[in-house]
Amino acid sequence: RYAVVLAAGRGERLWPLTSTRPKPLLPLPGGGTLLTRLLGQLGGIVDGVVVVVAKGWAGEAVKKLLDQRGFTVSYAVQEEPRGTGDAARVGLRALPRSVDEVLLVNGDLLVSRGLLEAVASAEAPALAAVPSERPWEYGVVEANHQGCLQGLREKPVDAKPGSLVNTGVYLVPRQRFEELLEDLKPSPRGELEVTDAIAALAAETCFRVVEGRWLWMDVGRPWELIDAYKAVFMEKMEGRSEPLVEGEVEPGAVLRGPVYVAPDAVVRGHTVVEGPAWIEGEAGPLARLRPWSFLLEGSRAGAHTEVKASILMEGAKAPHLNYVGDSVLGEQVNLGAGTVTANLRFDHATVKMTLKGRRVDTGRKKLGAFLGGYAQTGVNVSLLPGVRIGAYSWVYPGLVVARDVPDCSFARP
Ligand code: TTP
Structure with missing residues (x-):
C-alpha cells in the first residue's frame, strides 16, 4: 500500500x-516541517510515498529539503494548481502498477499518527472524521446508521459545534478512484475537487467514516500556525510542567513552568520566561517571554522585549524594546527598536483579515501581525491587529501600519 x-x-x-x-x-x-512530520508518521504505515509537488521553485524546494533529510519518496509534478482533485490524479498516475489501495493525505495537515493508522487499517474506501468546534469552516461529514458516508457539505453555515468534519485523509481503491478523478468537472470555484470524487464513490459503495478524537489541524490560515505550534509543544513536552534545559541559562534568569531550552539556546541574565515556551534561539538579557513564545534557531528576543503567543522563525530578531503578541515573524525578520504589534482592538471586536480577496473573521480578539521572511521595520513602527508585511519588505521608521504591505516593497509615509 x-x-x-x-x-x-x-x-x-x-x-x-x-x-x-x-x-x-x-x-x-524542533527542526521539522509540516511535511517532514507527516512523512515521518507515514513510515511503517505504508510501503512507499508519492509526494505531489508544484512545478517551479516551490516543488524544487520540497525535493531539496526531503533529499537533505534523507526521505526516500517519489515525486509527481502538478503543472498548475488546478485543485486537489487534479493533484490526486497526478499522484495516482505516478503509483507503481501493483498498488491497489492508496492512502491519500493533504500535505498541510498536523495530525496524530493514530488518525493515519486508523484510516490505513480500515476497509477501503474510508475517510477519517473528527468533531470540530467550528465545523462551518470545514467540510461537514454525515454518516448513515451503518457508518457509511451520506453527505459532505462544504462550510455549511448551519453546522452545529461538535459536528464531524472531513480530515482530508482517505483510503481509496486505486483503479476506480483514478477513473472518477479523470471524470471530474470544475467546481463553482473553478477547481477540480477531490471531494467530488469522494462523493461519487460514496454513491456507488459504502464509504466508511472512521470517527475519532484525534489531533487534527488543517494549517491553512496564518493564525492556525500558532495553534499548530502549541499542539507540537504539548506532544514534545508530554505533559511536563517543569523546565527542560539542554542549553544555557545564565544566572539571574527565571524560568517558570514548562519551558524548553534547546542545546544551542541561551537564556541570558534577568530574563523571565513564563511557560509554555520553546527556546531554540537567544532570549535576553532582560527579556520577558510570556506563555506560548516560540523562538526558533538563531532567533533573538533582546533587552526589554516582550513576546507572547508568537513565533520567531529562524534568525528572526526582536532585539530591543519590542512587543510581539499573537504574531509570527518569518525567517530573518528584523524589527527596529521600539517596533510593536497591537494585538487587541479598542472595541475588543474579533480581528478580520482578507484572505484570497475575501474578508474573513478570524474569530480571535487577540491577533497581532504576520511578517514574511526577511522583512524589516524601522524604529518605532506600530503594526495594527491582523496586518501582514510582505517578505523582503521594509517599513519606514515611525509608521503606523493599518493595511497589508505587499512583498518586496517599501512602505513609507
Ligand atoms: P488547500 O489548502 O485547499 O489549498 P492551498 O494549499 O493551495 O492553499 P490556499 O487555498 O491558501 O492557496 O489545499 C489542500 C491540500 O491540497 C494542500 O495540502 C495542498 C494540496 N493542493 C495541491 O496539491 N494542489 C492543488 O492544486 C491544490 C489547490 C491543493
Whole structure:
C-alpha cells in the first residue's frame, strides 16, 4: 500500500509566510516541517510515498529539503494548481502498477499518527472524521446508521459545534478512484475537487467514516500556525510542567513552568520566561517571554522585549524594546527598536483579515501581525491587529501600519 501526499497548493491564505517557502515546508518547533512530520508518521504505515509537488521553485524546494533529510519518496509534478482533485490524479498516475489501495493525505495537515493508522487499517474506501468546534469552516461529514458516508457539505453555515468534519485523509481503491478523478468537472470555484470524487464513490459503495478524537489541524490560515505550534509543544513536552534545559541559562534568569531550552539556546541574565515556551534561539538579557513564545534557531528576543503567543522563525530578531503578541515573524525578520504589534482592538471586536480577496473573521480578539521572511521595520513602527508585511519588505521608521504591505516593497509615509 502506498500514500499519495498532496503538497502542490499555492498556500495563498498563508501569505506572506508562503512567499519564501511552500506551505508544507513551514518550520515546526524542533527542526521539522509540516511535511517532514507527516512523512515521518507515514513510515511503517505504508510501503512507499508519492509526494505531489508544484512545478517551479516551490516543488524544487520540497525535493531539496526531503533529499537533505534523507526521505526516500517519489515525486509527481502538478503543472498548475488546478485543485486537489487534479493533484490526486497526478499522484495516482505516478503509483507503481501493483498498488491497489492508496492512502491519500493533504500535505498541510498536523495530525496524530493514530488518525493515519486508523484510516490505513480500515476497509477501503474510508475517510477519517473528527468533531470540530467550528465545523462551518470545514467540510461537514454525515454518516448513515451503518457508518457509511451520506453527505459532505462544504462550510455549511448551519453546522452545529461538535459536528464531524472531513480530515482530508482517505483510503481509496486505486483503479476506480483514478477513473472518477479523470471524470471530474470544475467546481463553482473553478477547481477540480477531490471531494467530488469522494462523493461519487460514496454513491456507488459504502464509504466508511472512521470517527475519532484525534489531533487534527488543517494549517491553512496564518493564525492556525500558532495553534499548530502549541499542539507540537504539548506532544514534545508530554505533559511536563517543569523546565527542560539542554542549553544555557545564565544566572539571574527565571524560568517558570514548562519551558524548553534547546542545546544551542541561551537564556541570558534577568530574563523571565513564563511557560509554555520553546527556546531554540537567544532570549535576553532582560527579556520577558510570556506563555506560548516560540523562538526558533538563531532567533533573538533582546533587552526589554516582550513576546507572547508568537513565533520567531529562524534568525528572526526582536532585539530591543519590542512587543510581539499573537504574531509570527518569518525567517530573518528584523524589527527596529521600539517596533510593536497591537494585538487587541479598542472595541475588543474579533480581528478580520482578507484572505484570497475575501474578508474573513478570524474569530480571535487577540491577533497581532504576520511578517514574511526577511522583512524589516524601522524604529518605532506600530503594526495594527491582523496586518501582514510582505517578505523582503521594509517599513519606514515611525509608521503606523493599518493595511497589508505587499512583498518586496517599501512602505513609507
Ligand atoms: P488547500 O489548502 O485547499 O489549498 P492551498 O494549499 O493551495 O492553499 P490556499 O487555498 O491558501 O492557496 O489545499 C489542500 C491540500 O491540497 C494542500 O495540502 C495542498 C494540496 N493542493 C495541491 O496539491 N494542489 C492543488 O492544486 C491544490 C489547490 C491543493
